[in-house]
Amino acid sequence: MSKHHISATVNGDAVEFLCETEDTLLDVLRDQLGLTGTKEGCATGDCGACSVTVDGRLVCSCLMLGVEAKGKSIGTIEGIAQGEALHPLQRKFLEHAALQCGICTPGFLVAAKSLLEKSPDPSETEVRYWLAGNLCRCTGYDKIVRAVLDAAAEMRGA
Amino acid sequence: MRYEAPSSLDQAVALLVNERGEARVLAGGTDLLVQMKTEVIEPVLVVDIKGIAELCQIKEEGGGFRVGAAVTGAELKEHAKLQSTWPGVVEAANLIGSTQIQGRATMGGNLCNGSPAADSVPALIAAGAKATIVGPQGRRDLPVEDVMLAPRKLALAKGEIIASFLLPPKPARSGEAYLRFIPRTEMDIAVVGCGVCLTLDAKGVCTAARVSLGAVAARPLLVAPAAAALIGSKVDDAALRKLDAAAQAACQPIDDKRGTKEYRIKVAGVLARRAAQIALERARKG
Numbered sequence: 001m002s003k004h005h006i007s008a009t010v011n012g013d014a015v016e017f018l019c020e021t022e023d024t025l026l027d028v029l030r031d032q033l034g035l036t037g038t039k040e041g042c043a044t045g046d047c048g049a050c051s052v053t054v055d056g057r058l059v060c061s062c063l064m065l066g067v068e069a070k071g072k073s074i075g076t077i078e079g080i081a082q083g084e085a086l087h088p089l090q091r092k093f094l095e096h097a098a099l100q101c102g103i104c105t106p107g108f109l110v111a112a113k114s115l116l117e118k119s120p121d122p123s124e125t126e127v128r129y130w131l132a133g134n135l136c137r138c139t140g141y142d143k144i145v146r147a148v149l150d151a152a153a154e155m156r157g158a
Numbered sequence: 159m160r161y162e163a164p165s166s167l168d169q170a171v172a173l174l175v176n177e178r179g180e181a182r183v184l185a186g187g188t189d190l191l192v193q194m195k196t197e198v199i200e201p202v203l204v205v206d207i208k209g210i211a212e213l214c215q216i217k218e219e220g221g222g223f224r225v226g227a228a229v230t231g232a233e234l235k236e237h238a239k240l241q242s243t244w245p246g247v248v249e250a251a252n253l254i255g256s257t258q259i260q261g262r263a264t265m266g267g268n269l270c271n272g273s274p275a276a277d278s279v280p281a282l283i284a285a286g287a288k289a290t291i292v293g294p295q296g297r298r299d300l301p302v303e304d305v306m307l308a309p310r311k312l313a314l315a316k317g318e319i320i321a322s323f324l325l326p327p328k329p330a331r332s333g334e335a336y337l338r339f340i341p342r343t344e345m346d347i348a349v350v351g352c353g354v355c356l357t358l359d360a361k362g363v364c365t366a367a368r369v370s371l372g373a374v375a376a377r378p379l380l381v382a383p384a385a386a387a388l389i390g391s392k393v394d395d396a397a398l399r400k401l402d403a404a405a406q407a408a409c410q411p412i413d414d415k416r417g418t419k420e421y422r423i424k425v426a427g428v429l430a431r432r433a434a435q436i437a438l439e440r441a442r443k444g
Contacts, residue, residue, distance in 0.1 A: 045191075045192060045258065048256060051258055057261040058258050058261050059262050060262075063186075063258075063262060065184075065204075067161045068187075070163075111257065115257075129257075130257050131257075132256055133345065134256075
Protein backbone atom coordinates (compact mmCIF):
# COMPACT_ATOMS: atom_id res chain seq x y z
CA MET A 1 0.00 0.00 0.00
CA SER A 2 1.49 3.28 -1.05
CA LYS A 3 1.64 6.18 1.33
CA HIS A 4 -0.93 8.94 1.33
CA HIS A 5 0.18 12.28 -0.04
CA ILE A 6 -1.55 14.94 2.03
CA SER A 7 -1.66 18.72 1.67
CA ALA A 8 -2.72 20.77 4.66
CA THR A 9 -2.00 24.04 6.43
CA VAL A 10 -0.02 24.06 9.66
CA ASN A 11 0.25 27.32 11.62
CA GLY A 12 -0.67 29.22 8.48
CA ASP A 13 1.93 27.56 6.23
CA ALA A 14 1.05 25.18 3.43
CA VAL A 15 2.60 21.78 4.09
CA GLU A 16 2.72 18.45 2.31
CA PHE A 17 3.54 15.12 3.86
CA LEU A 18 3.46 11.42 3.19
CA CYS A 19 1.89 9.13 5.76
CA GLU A 20 0.68 5.61 6.35
CA THR A 21 -3.02 5.11 6.99
CA GLU A 22 -2.30 4.13 10.61
CA ASP A 23 -0.30 7.28 11.35
CA THR A 24 -2.06 9.69 13.66
CA LEU A 25 -1.93 13.43 13.16
CA LEU A 26 0.36 13.46 16.20
CA ASP A 27 2.77 11.03 14.49
CA VAL A 28 2.75 13.21 11.38
CA LEU A 29 3.36 16.45 13.25
CA ARG A 30 6.26 15.04 15.23
CA ASP A 31 7.87 12.58 12.82
CA GLN A 32 7.11 13.98 9.36
CA LEU A 33 6.94 17.69 10.00
CA GLY A 34 9.44 17.92 12.87
CA LEU A 35 6.98 19.82 15.04
CA THR A 36 7.89 18.13 18.30
CA GLY A 37 6.29 20.74 20.56
CA THR A 38 3.11 18.67 20.50
CA LYS A 39 3.65 15.87 23.02
CA GLU A 40 2.45 12.32 23.29
CA GLY A 41 1.21 11.51 26.76
CA CYS A 42 -1.32 8.71 26.86
CA ALA A 43 -1.99 8.28 23.11
CA THR A 44 -5.62 7.44 23.95
CA GLY A 45 -7.23 10.88 24.24
CA ASP A 46 -7.20 11.05 28.02
CA CYS A 47 -4.38 13.49 28.83
CA GLY A 48 -4.58 16.32 26.30
CA ALA A 49 -0.78 16.66 25.91
CA CYS A 50 -1.22 16.35 22.14
CA SER A 51 -3.88 19.09 21.88
CA VAL A 52 -3.99 20.97 18.58
CA THR A 53 -6.68 22.87 16.72
CA VAL A 54 -8.16 21.59 13.46
CA ASP A 55 -10.08 24.24 11.55
CA GLY A 56 -10.24 26.13 14.84
CA ARG A 57 -11.59 23.20 16.86
CA LEU A 58 -9.59 21.86 19.81
CA VAL A 59 -8.86 18.13 19.43
CA CYS A 60 -6.41 15.47 20.55
CA SER A 61 -4.02 14.87 17.65
CA CYS A 62 -3.51 11.28 18.87
CA LEU A 63 -7.18 10.56 18.09
CA MET A 64 -7.10 11.76 14.50
CA LEU A 65 -5.49 10.08 11.52
CA GLY A 66 -2.94 12.01 9.51
CA VAL A 67 -4.96 11.35 6.36
CA GLU A 68 -7.90 13.16 7.93
CA ALA A 69 -5.84 16.36 7.94
CA LYS A 70 -6.18 16.68 4.15
CA GLY A 71 -7.20 20.25 3.35
CA LYS A 72 -7.47 21.17 7.02
CA SER A 73 -5.91 24.04 8.90
CA ILE A 74 -3.93 22.79 11.90
CA GLY A 75 -2.76 24.96 14.78
CA THR A 76 0.03 23.73 17.08
CA ILE A 77 2.08 25.12 19.95
CA GLU A 78 4.73 26.25 17.44
CA GLY A 79 2.24 28.76 16.03
CA ILE A 80 1.44 30.48 19.31
CA ALA A 81 4.41 32.81 19.76
CA GLN A 82 4.86 35.58 17.19
CA GLY A 83 8.52 35.16 16.27
CA GLU A 84 10.50 35.94 19.42
CA ALA A 85 7.49 37.47 21.17
CA LEU A 86 5.80 35.04 23.48
CA HIS A 87 2.02 34.86 23.55
CA PRO A 88 0.54 36.37 26.76
CA LEU A 89 -0.41 32.86 27.87
CA GLN A 90 3.19 31.73 27.52
CA ARG A 91 4.47 34.73 29.50
CA LYS A 92 1.88 34.20 32.23
CA PHE A 93 2.74 30.50 32.48
CA LEU A 94 6.34 31.54 33.12
CA GLU A 95 5.42 34.32 35.58
CA HIS A 96 3.12 32.05 37.57
CA ALA A 97 5.48 29.07 37.38
CA ALA A 98 2.57 27.14 35.89
CA LEU A 99 4.79 24.33 34.76
CA GLN A 100 7.35 21.96 36.14
CA CYS A 101 8.31 19.05 33.90
CA GLY A 102 6.71 20.74 30.89
CA ILE A 103 5.29 17.73 29.07
CA CYS A 104 1.69 18.88 29.49
CA THR A 105 2.45 22.57 28.89
CA PRO A 106 2.07 22.77 25.09
CA GLY A 107 -1.31 21.05 25.35
CA PHE A 108 -2.43 23.41 28.09
CA LEU A 109 -1.34 26.45 26.09
CA VAL A 110 -3.09 25.33 22.91
CA ALA A 111 -6.24 24.46 24.86
CA ALA A 112 -6.18 27.71 26.85
CA LYS A 113 -5.68 29.78 23.70
CA SER A 114 -8.66 28.04 22.17
CA LEU A 115 -10.75 28.88 25.26
CA LEU A 116 -9.79 32.56 25.24
CA GLU A 117 -10.66 32.90 21.56
CA LYS A 118 -14.14 31.62 22.37
CA SER A 119 -14.53 33.20 25.78
CA PRO A 120 -12.24 36.18 26.49
CA ASP A 121 -13.48 36.62 30.07
CA PRO A 122 -13.91 33.13 31.47
CA SER A 123 -14.77 32.36 35.08
CA GLU A 124 -12.43 30.15 37.05
CA THR A 125 -15.00 27.34 36.79
CA GLU A 126 -15.13 27.72 33.03
CA VAL A 127 -11.33 27.53 32.82
CA ARG A 128 -11.25 24.43 35.00
CA TYR A 129 -13.93 22.64 32.97
CA TRP A 130 -12.43 23.63 29.62
CA LEU A 131 -9.01 22.36 30.71
CA ALA A 132 -10.36 19.22 32.40
CA GLY A 133 -9.07 17.16 29.47
CA ASN A 134 -5.50 18.35 30.05
CA LEU A 135 -3.75 16.39 32.77
CA CYS A 136 -0.80 17.74 34.72
CA ARG A 137 0.91 15.55 37.29
CA CYS A 138 3.21 18.26 38.67
CA THR A 139 1.55 21.57 39.38
CA GLY A 140 -1.76 20.76 41.01
CA TYR A 141 -3.46 22.99 38.39
CA ASP A 142 -3.91 26.10 40.53
CA LYS A 143 -0.99 27.95 38.98
CA ILE A 144 -2.15 26.99 35.51
CA VAL A 145 -5.65 28.27 36.17
CA ARG A 146 -4.31 31.51 37.63
CA ALA A 147 -1.98 31.98 34.66
CA VAL A 148 -4.86 31.54 32.22
CA LEU A 149 -7.08 33.99 34.10
CA ASP A 150 -4.24 36.51 34.31
CA ALA A 151 -3.47 36.15 30.60
CA ALA A 152 -7.16 36.60 29.81
CA ALA A 153 -7.25 39.80 31.85
CA GLU A 154 -4.15 41.15 30.10
CA MET A 155 -5.50 40.28 26.67
CA ARG A 156 -8.76 42.08 27.45
CA GLY A 157 -6.72 45.10 28.49
CA ALA A 158 -8.15 44.83 32.00
CA MET B 159 -5.32 -0.81 6.23
CA ARG B 160 -7.09 1.26 3.60
CA TYR B 161 -8.66 4.66 4.26
CA GLU B 162 -11.52 5.96 2.15
CA ALA B 163 -13.36 9.26 2.50
CA PRO B 164 -16.39 9.05 0.22
CA SER B 165 -18.52 12.11 -0.45
CA SER B 166 -21.83 10.26 -0.69
CA LEU B 167 -23.67 7.69 1.39
CA ASP B 168 -24.06 5.43 -1.66
CA GLN B 169 -20.29 5.32 -2.08
CA ALA B 170 -19.79 4.67 1.62
CA VAL B 171 -22.29 1.81 1.59
CA ALA B 172 -20.70 0.30 -1.53
CA LEU B 173 -17.25 0.42 0.08
CA LEU B 174 -18.52 -1.37 3.18
CA VAL B 175 -20.52 -3.95 1.23
CA ASN B 176 -17.65 -4.81 -1.08
CA GLU B 177 -15.05 -5.24 1.65
CA ARG B 178 -14.59 -8.89 2.64
CA GLY B 179 -12.38 -8.16 5.62
CA GLU B 180 -13.20 -6.15 8.71
CA ALA B 181 -14.42 -2.68 7.78
CA ARG B 182 -15.15 0.16 10.17
CA VAL B 183 -16.90 3.48 9.88
CA LEU B 184 -14.87 6.44 11.14
CA ALA B 185 -16.79 9.43 12.47
CA GLY B 186 -15.08 11.22 15.37
CA GLY B 187 -12.70 8.34 15.96
CA THR B 188 -12.51 8.88 19.72
CA ASP B 189 -13.34 5.22 20.38
CA LEU B 190 -12.24 3.73 17.05
CA LEU B 191 -8.67 5.01 17.10
CA VAL B 192 -8.14 3.81 20.67
CA GLN B 193 -9.45 0.36 19.75
CA MET B 194 -7.21 0.27 16.69
CA LYS B 195 -4.18 1.38 18.65
CA THR B 196 -4.73 -1.25 21.33
CA GLU B 197 -5.45 -3.83 18.61
CA VAL B 198 -8.87 -4.63 20.01
CA ILE B 199 -9.88 -4.29 16.36
CA GLU B 200 -7.71 -4.51 13.27
CA PRO B 201 -9.80 -3.29 10.36
CA VAL B 202 -8.54 -3.59 6.80
CA LEU B 203 -10.79 -0.73 5.69
CA VAL B 204 -11.75 2.48 7.45
CA VAL B 205 -14.50 4.56 5.84
CA ASP B 206 -14.43 8.18 7.01
CA ILE B 207 -18.01 9.52 6.76
CA LYS B 208 -17.22 13.15 7.59
CA GLY B 209 -16.99 14.04 3.91
CA ILE B 210 -20.70 13.26 3.47
CA ALA B 211 -22.52 16.56 3.86
CA GLU B 212 -25.86 15.27 5.18
CA LEU B 213 -24.11 13.39 8.00
CA CYS B 214 -22.53 16.59 9.29
CA GLN B 215 -25.64 18.80 9.42
CA ILE B 216 -28.31 19.75 11.92
CA LYS B 217 -31.57 20.55 10.12
CA GLU B 218 -35.11 21.29 11.21
CA GLU B 219 -37.43 18.70 9.72
CA GLY B 220 -41.16 18.15 10.20
CA GLY B 221 -41.23 20.27 13.33
CA GLY B 222 -38.32 18.32 14.83
CA PHE B 223 -34.61 18.10 14.17
CA ARG B 224 -32.53 15.83 12.00
CA VAL B 225 -29.04 15.54 13.47
CA GLY B 226 -26.37 14.01 11.27
CA ALA B 227 -24.63 11.03 12.81
CA ALA B 228 -21.22 12.71 12.38
CA VAL B 229 -22.16 16.01 14.06
CA THR B 230 -19.76 16.61 16.95
CA GLY B 231 -20.70 17.29 20.55
CA ALA B 232 -19.25 20.79 20.23
CA GLU B 233 -21.51 21.51 17.24
CA LEU B 234 -24.58 20.24 19.12
CA LYS B 235 -23.81 22.64 21.96
CA GLU B 236 -23.39 25.57 19.59
CA HIS B 237 -26.83 25.01 18.01
CA ALA B 238 -28.95 27.31 20.20
CA LYS B 239 -32.36 26.08 19.03
CA LEU B 240 -31.50 22.40 19.35
CA GLN B 241 -30.04 23.10 22.78
CA SER B 242 -33.16 24.95 23.96
CA THR B 243 -35.55 22.36 22.50
CA TRP B 244 -33.78 19.15 23.54
CA PRO B 245 -31.45 20.24 26.37
CA GLY B 246 -31.26 16.72 27.80
CA VAL B 247 -29.95 15.26 24.55
CA VAL B 248 -27.36 18.02 24.11
CA GLU B 249 -26.27 17.81 27.75
CA ALA B 250 -25.95 14.04 27.52
CA ALA B 251 -23.78 14.24 24.41
CA ASN B 252 -21.68 16.92 26.09
CA LEU B 253 -20.96 14.67 29.07
CA ILE B 254 -18.79 12.51 26.84
CA GLY B 255 -15.13 13.22 27.53
CA SER B 256 -13.19 16.48 27.53
CA THR B 257 -13.34 19.62 25.40
CA GLN B 258 -10.91 17.90 23.02
CA ILE B 259 -13.13 14.82 22.78
CA GLN B 260 -16.18 17.03 22.22
CA GLY B 261 -14.41 18.50 19.20
CA ARG B 262 -14.58 15.09 17.51
CA ALA B 263 -17.01 12.73 19.27
CA THR B 264 -20.40 12.13 17.65
CA MET B 265 -23.74 10.65 18.72
CA GLY B 266 -23.57 8.21 15.81
CA GLY B 267 -20.27 6.94 17.11
CA ASN B 268 -21.46 6.89 20.69
CA LEU B 269 -24.30 4.57 19.67
CA CYS B 270 -22.31 2.43 17.23
CA ASN B 271 -19.47 1.92 19.69
CA GLY B 272 -21.97 -0.38 21.35
CA SER B 273 -21.35 0.43 24.99
CA PRO B 274 -24.30 0.01 27.40
CA ALA B 275 -22.95 3.07 29.25
CA ALA B 276 -23.00 5.46 26.24
CA ASP B 277 -24.27 8.78 27.62
CA SER B 278 -26.12 10.15 24.62
CA VAL B 279 -28.14 6.98 24.02
CA PRO B 280 -30.61 6.99 26.95
CA ALA B 281 -31.25 10.69 26.26
CA LEU B 282 -32.04 9.94 22.60
CA ILE B 283 -34.26 7.02 23.63
CA ALA B 284 -36.17 9.14 26.15
CA ALA B 285 -36.61 11.84 23.50
CA GLY B 286 -38.19 9.29 21.16
CA ALA B 287 -35.45 9.68 18.56
CA LYS B 288 -35.22 7.43 15.54
CA ALA B 289 -32.02 6.43 13.81
CA THR B 290 -32.11 6.70 10.03
CA ILE B 291 -30.06 3.84 8.66
CA VAL B 292 -28.78 3.69 5.10
CA GLY B 293 -27.59 0.46 3.55
CA PRO B 294 -27.56 -1.68 0.43
CA GLN B 295 -31.35 -2.14 0.71
CA GLY B 296 -32.02 1.59 1.00
CA ARG B 297 -33.14 3.63 3.98
CA ARG B 298 -34.97 2.57 7.10
CA ASP B 299 -35.79 4.15 10.42
CA LEU B 300 -35.29 2.33 13.68
CA PRO B 301 -36.15 3.61 17.18
CA VAL B 302 -32.85 4.26 18.93
CA GLU B 303 -33.72 1.73 21.66
CA ASP B 304 -33.74 -1.01 19.00
CA VAL B 305 -30.31 -0.24 17.51
CA MET B 306 -28.06 -1.76 20.15
CA LEU B 307 -28.64 -5.42 20.97
CA ALA B 308 -25.83 -6.24 23.38
CA PRO B 309 -22.34 -4.91 24.14
CA ARG B 310 -20.62 -4.27 20.77
CA LYS B 311 -23.61 -5.79 18.90
CA LEU B 312 -25.87 -3.63 16.76
CA ALA B 313 -28.99 -4.33 14.71
CA LEU B 314 -27.14 -3.20 11.58
CA ALA B 315 -26.56 -5.46 8.57
CA LYS B 316 -23.32 -5.47 6.60
CA GLY B 317 -22.97 -2.20 4.77
CA GLU B 318 -25.49 -0.31 6.88
CA ILE B 319 -24.55 3.09 8.32
CA ILE B 320 -26.43 5.28 10.77
CA ALA B 321 -26.85 8.47 8.77
CA SER B 322 -28.77 10.63 11.21
CA PHE B 323 -31.06 10.86 14.19
CA LEU B 324 -34.56 12.27 13.88
CA LEU B 325 -35.72 14.05 17.02
CA PRO B 326 -39.51 14.36 16.83
CA PRO B 327 -41.49 17.58 17.20
CA LYS B 328 -41.62 18.33 20.90
CA PRO B 329 -45.17 18.68 22.22
CA ALA B 330 -46.12 21.74 24.28
CA ARG B 331 -45.44 21.48 28.03
CA SER B 332 -42.78 18.83 27.51
CA GLY B 333 -39.43 18.59 29.22
CA GLU B 334 -36.57 16.15 29.21
CA ALA B 335 -33.33 15.59 31.06
CA TYR B 336 -30.44 13.16 31.28
CA LEU B 337 -28.40 12.51 34.38
CA ARG B 338 -25.59 10.11 34.96
CA PHE B 339 -23.73 9.06 38.05
CA ILE B 340 -19.93 8.89 38.09
CA PRO B 341 -17.69 8.90 41.17
CA ARG B 342 -16.15 12.26 40.24
CA THR B 343 -17.36 15.45 38.61
CA GLU B 344 -16.16 15.02 35.03
CA MET B 345 -14.86 12.63 32.45
CA ASP B 346 -15.73 9.14 33.49
CA ILE B 347 -17.92 6.36 32.22
CA ALA B 348 -21.46 6.23 33.59
CA VAL B 349 -22.12 3.91 36.51
CA VAL B 350 -25.78 4.57 35.75
CA GLY B 351 -27.39 6.95 33.26
CA CYS B 352 -31.04 7.94 33.06
CA GLY B 353 -33.03 9.94 30.51
CA VAL B 354 -36.59 11.10 31.19
CA CYS B 355 -38.96 12.91 28.83
CA LEU B 356 -42.45 13.86 29.93
CA THR B 357 -45.42 15.90 28.72
CA LEU B 358 -47.99 17.68 30.91
CA ASP B 359 -51.54 18.76 30.13
CA ALA B 360 -52.85 22.23 30.98
CA LYS B 361 -53.60 21.08 34.54
CA GLY B 362 -50.11 19.76 35.09
CA VAL B 363 -51.00 16.09 34.76
CA CYS B 364 -48.44 13.93 32.96
CA THR B 365 -49.97 12.60 29.75
CA ALA B 366 -46.92 10.98 28.17
CA ALA B 367 -43.51 9.90 29.37
CA ARG B 368 -40.46 7.93 28.31
CA VAL B 369 -37.78 6.73 30.69
CA SER B 370 -34.50 5.19 29.60
CA LEU B 371 -31.68 3.70 31.66
CA GLY B 372 -28.07 3.17 30.66
CA ALA B 373 -25.26 1.05 32.16
CA VAL B 374 -27.65 -1.19 34.11
CA ALA B 375 -28.16 -3.93 31.50
CA ALA B 376 -26.52 -5.36 28.39
CA ARG B 377 -27.96 -2.48 26.41
CA PRO B 378 -29.64 0.87 27.11
CA LEU B 379 -33.24 0.21 28.16
CA LEU B 380 -36.56 1.88 27.43
CA VAL B 381 -38.45 1.25 30.66
CA ALA B 382 -42.20 1.34 30.01
CA PRO B 383 -43.25 0.59 33.63
CA ALA B 384 -41.18 3.57 34.80
CA ALA B 385 -42.99 5.81 32.32
CA ALA B 386 -46.32 4.33 33.42
CA ALA B 387 -45.51 5.39 37.00
CA LEU B 388 -45.53 9.03 35.84
CA ILE B 389 -48.42 9.01 33.37
CA GLY B 390 -51.67 10.20 34.95
CA SER B 391 -49.87 11.75 37.91
CA LYS B 392 -48.77 15.29 38.67
CA VAL B 393 -45.26 13.90 39.05
CA ASP B 394 -45.68 14.22 42.80
CA ASP B 395 -43.79 12.36 45.51
CA ALA B 396 -45.99 9.28 45.24
CA ALA B 397 -45.41 9.07 41.48
CA LEU B 398 -41.67 9.61 41.95
CA ARG B 399 -41.55 6.75 44.47
CA LYS B 400 -43.28 4.48 41.95
CA LEU B 401 -40.87 5.66 39.26
CA ASP B 402 -37.94 4.87 41.55
CA ALA B 403 -39.24 1.35 42.18
CA ALA B 404 -39.99 0.70 38.50
CA ALA B 405 -36.55 1.92 37.45
CA GLN B 406 -34.88 -0.32 40.02
CA ALA B 407 -36.98 -3.30 38.91
CA ALA B 408 -35.80 -2.89 35.29
CA CYS B 409 -32.10 -3.10 36.15
CA GLN B 410 -30.04 -6.16 35.34
CA PRO B 411 -26.60 -4.71 35.96
CA ILE B 412 -23.21 -6.30 36.22
CA ASP B 413 -20.81 -5.99 39.13
CA ASP B 414 -17.63 -4.26 38.09
CA LYS B 415 -15.02 -1.80 39.32
CA ARG B 416 -17.43 1.09 38.71
CA GLY B 417 -20.16 -0.25 40.95
CA THR B 418 -21.80 -3.29 42.42
CA LYS B 419 -25.16 -4.60 41.21
CA GLU B 420 -26.89 -3.42 44.37
CA TYR B 421 -25.36 0.03 44.10
CA ARG B 422 -26.29 0.46 40.44
CA ILE B 423 -29.88 -0.61 41.10
CA LYS B 424 -30.23 1.85 43.97
CA VAL B 425 -28.67 4.70 41.98
CA ALA B 426 -30.92 4.00 38.98
CA GLY B 427 -33.97 4.76 41.13
CA VAL B 428 -32.42 7.93 42.52
CA LEU B 429 -31.33 9.22 39.11
CA ALA B 430 -34.74 8.47 37.60
CA ARG B 431 -36.42 10.61 40.28
CA ARG B 432 -33.95 13.46 39.89
CA ALA B 433 -34.10 13.41 36.08
CA ALA B 434 -37.92 13.37 36.25
CA GLN B 435 -37.86 16.43 38.52
CA ILE B 436 -35.66 18.35 36.08
CA ALA B 437 -37.85 17.22 33.16
CA LEU B 438 -40.90 18.40 35.13
CA GLU B 439 -39.41 21.86 35.71
CA ARG B 440 -38.55 22.13 32.04
CA ALA B 441 -42.03 20.97 31.02
CA ARG B 442 -43.63 23.63 33.22
CA LYS B 443 -41.51 26.30 31.52
CA GLY B 444 -42.11 25.08 28.00
